[in-house]
Amino acid sequence: MTADRPLVALRGVTKRYRTGTLALNGIDLSIRQGEFVALLGASGCGKSTLLRILAGLSAPSSGSIDWPQAAHDASGDPLRDIGFVFQEPTLMPWASVMRNVTLPLELAGMKRSEAEDRAADWLARVELKGFEKAYPRALSGGMKMRVSIARALVTRPRLLLMDEPFAALDEITRFRLNNDLLHLWSEDRFTVVFVTHSVFESVFLAERVVVMAPRPGRIAQEVGIAVEGPRDEAFRTSAAYAEHCRTVSAALSATINPAERPA
Amino acid sequence: MSDEPSPERALPSLGGTEAWLRILAPTVIAFLFLGGWEAVVRINAIPHYILPGPVLVAQTLVRDWGTLSVSLLITLKITFMALSVAAVLGLVLAVLFAQSRIIELSLFPFAVILQVTPIVAIAPLIIIWVNDVTISLLICAWIVAFFPILSNTTVGLNSADHNLIDLFRLYRANRWQVLVRLLLPSALPYFLAGLRISGGLALIGAIVAEFVAGTGGSASGLAYRILEAGYQLQIPRMFAALVLVSGTGIAIFLALTLLSHLLLRKWHESAMGRGDRR
Numbered sequence: 001m002t003a004d005r006p007l008v009a010l011r012g013v014t015k016r017y018r019t020g021t022l023a024l025n026g027i028d029l030s031i032r033q034g035e036f037v038a039l040l041g042a043s044g045c046g047k048s049t050l051l052r053i054l055a056g057l058s059a060p061s062s063g064s065i066d067w068p069q070a071a072h073d074a075s076g077d078p079l080r081d082i083g084f085v086f087q088e089p090t091l092m093p094w095a096s097v098m099r100n101v102t103l104p105l106e107l108a109g110m111k112r113s114e115a116e117d118r119a120a121d122w123l124a125r126v127e128l129k130g131f132e133k134a135y136p137r138a139l140s141g142g143m144k145m146r147v148s149i150a151r152a153l154v155t156r157p158r159l160l161l162m163d164e165p166f167a168a169l170d171e172i173t174r175f176r177l178n179n180d181l182l183h184l185w186s187e188d189r190f191t192v193v194f195v196t197h198s199v200f201e202s203v204f205l206a207e208r209v210v211v212m213a214p215r216p217g218r219i220a221q222e223v224g225i226a227v228e229g230p231r232d233e234a235f236r237t238s239a240a241y242a243e244h245c246r247t248v249s250a251a252l253s254a255t256i257n258p259a260e261r262p263a
Numbered sequence: 264m265s266d267e268p269s270p271e272r273a274l275p276s277l278g279g280t281e282a283w284l285r286i287l288a289p290t291v292i293a294f295l296f297l298g299g300w301e302a303v304v305r306i307n308a309i310p311h312y313i314l315p316g317p318v319l320v321a322q323t324l325v326r327d328w329g330t331l332s333v334s335l336l337i338t339l340k341i342t343f344m345a346l347s348v349a350a351v352l353g354l355v356l357a358v359l360f361a362q363s364r365i366i367e368l369s370l371f372p373f374a375v376i377l378q379v380t381p382i383v384a385i386a387p388l389i390i391i392w393v394n395d396v397t398i399s400l401l402i403c404a405w406i407v408a409f410f411p412i413l414s415n416t417t418v419g420l421n422s423a424d425h426n427l428i429d430l431f432r433l434y435r436a437n438r439w440q441v442l443v444r445l446l447l448p449s450a451l452p453y454f455l456a457g458l459r460i461s462g463g464l465a466l467i468g469a470i471v472a473e474f475v476a477g478t479g480g481s482a483s484g485l486a487y488r489i490l491e492a493g494y495q496l497q498i499p500r501m502f503a504a505l506v507l508v509s510g511t512g513i514a515i516f517l518a519l520t521l522l523s524h525l526l527l528r529k530w531h532e533s534a535m536g537r538g539d540r541r
Contacts, residue, residue: 057432082433086426092427092444093530094448094451094529094530103434108435
């Protein structure tokens with residue numbers, strides 16, 4: 001994959017809601033195959049809207065989205081090949097863990113036995129072996145999120161979109177899921193766009209942090225997070241990590257209206 | 264759903280004691296009431312054509328079981344047929360509403376009109392128009408039972424998780440897949456709640472229609488027995504028929520509650536015991 005042929009490229013993407021609110025203004029962003037990108041910003045900066053546009057769940061008011069490497073379907077829409085993880089686990093409460101994970105495969109018409117084999121592999125990879133028959137209500141918040149991640153990855157998507165997936169979890173669970181997500185990513189190298197409002201989370205996870213500013217939503221600055229060595233617990237307490245956090249934090253503060261900025 | 268204990272669970276639990284209390288307390292009240300009733304009737308020597316005591320009502324129920332059971336079966340048949348038709352049509356129409364906003368906007372007002380028009384007022388018309396008594400009773404009971412199922416299922420179909428709908432869109436699910444795998448399971452608890460309300464209403468509809476038809480002398484269900492016993496001043500028999508009507512209503516409610524519990528216990532909050540909640 002060459003740098004001049006990104007996985008997806010947005011040019012001048014603008015989104016205006018029917019109410020007249022300008023949610024996104026002139027977004028230029030290109031994402032490379034295998035990259036881990038974090039979208040960081042205060043609430044109201046349009047980062048979730050941008051994620052929905054990438055997923056094809058929402059259409060931009062103007063601007064273009066190109067998928068240079070993607071095949072297109074009969075009607076000319078790009079086959080996006082995407083997994084999506086919402087802020088809530090968004091599981092079907094009436095279906096077992098196994099049925100929840102096989103859902104994307106079954107919707108695509110895969111035979112149930114084959115879908116179950118693949119889902120079982122992914123459930124093992126997110127450390128939920130033995131919970132196949134459990135119902136979502138029997139699981140803790142962190143385990144439900146693992147099911148959600150397994151469901152998003154079971155189709156082996158090229159792009160994984162995550163919308164503040166760990167925001168509602170306690171810190172210990174969040175750290176573990178951060179580590180496990182990085183582990184999965186280092187093994188399979190799918191592309192990730194990860195929306196968060198946490199400076200620390202964005203720096204820990206991403207190779208590139210895209211800092212967004214609100215009203216109207218726009219890209220304020222991009223910060224590359226170059227790290228030597230693995231991103232593990234030692235990294236979380238390292239001086240390099242603290243330095244990156246300071247840089248990103250300064251970039252984020254600059255986007256906030258001076259009246260709202262803490263003194 | 265968090266892992267912390269809910270305030271509900273923090274309350275002192277009665278555990279097994281509560282299960283007993285749930286049955287024992289109403290039973291004690293019932294016996295006190297029946298005992299008091301019997302005592303009042305005996306002490307004041309109230310004639311049985313004014314107010315029969317519970318013992319006499321029970322004796323009548325046993326003695327007249329032959330006639331009454333035939334009537335009970337007729338009423339039960341009407342009730343269950345009306346409920347089944349209401350369930351099927353309510354579900355089908357709700358699904359149509361969910362598929363097309365135009366169908367919903369054009370038909371829903373008429374469903375409301377059907378619901379708000381008192382059945383007592385239209386039952387005579389239906390009985391005049393429809394020659395077959397059973398079918399006219401069925402129509403009356405159906406009109407009363409239909410609306411709760413339709414409106415509940417419509418709400419249920421519209422209350423599917425929006426993120427899940429997005430997820431289905433993302434995976435390019437077709438209408439049928441969305442309906443069967445997402446909308447119908449989301450609507451199931453609502454449908455069952457509607458069914459529980461409609462179960463009782465179907466019985467009431469059947470009884471009301473029998474009353475109207477019975478005044479013309481052309482029915483033989485429980486309501487007709489009540490009318491007939493009233494004309495003949497056989498008040499104990501009237502009470503016995505009344506007991507059967509109430510008993511039937513309670514049995515329908517319990518049966519539908521059990522059905523709902525069996526279908527939902529694995530996943531829905533409403534069918535979980537307190538101890539199961541997380």
